Amino acid sequence: MEFCPTCGNMLQFELPHMGRAARFFCPTCPYVCYLENRVKIKRKQHLVKKEIEPIFSQDDLKNAPKTEVTCPKCGHGMAAYKTMQTRSADEPETILYACLGDNCRHTWRD
Known part of the structure; x- marks a missing residue:
């Protein structure tokens, strides 16, 4: 997730269209961040399960x-x-x- 440096809202992702590069844009202000075609957005986050505490010891x-x-x-x-x-x-x-x-x-x- 990326956030707008101007207003702090979450940026939306837009795929490349008619020669325009892919971009992140803010839905509330005019901020736009174009992405290069070589960039791949890929993050994996491993979730760790918490131990379940018994209700009664x-x-x-x-x-x-x-x-x-x-x-x-x-x-x-x-x-x-x-x-x-x-x-x-x-x-x-x-x-x-x-x-x-x-x-x-x-x-x-x-």
Whole structure:
């Protein structure tokens, strides 16, 4: 992405047409930057995945309050829960559950 040095808007790319070279131009001001035919615009950016942090750590499971709710995966009747404000302040909190079944540890939200 290139930006206009005059007004700061993102420049648009225009292909060569009727003998005119390819160019970047600003849609709001008269700035134009012509490109030579030998120039190839090619950038690759490798994306790195972030590690996914678990919702509940082992300490959280031990110390979190528990409630009677049925796990949708295994049907166990107890789960640990915690609440988080994931949206704007005028929206309700999100309740995150973690199943306390022996082999399940499934997490879901409500």
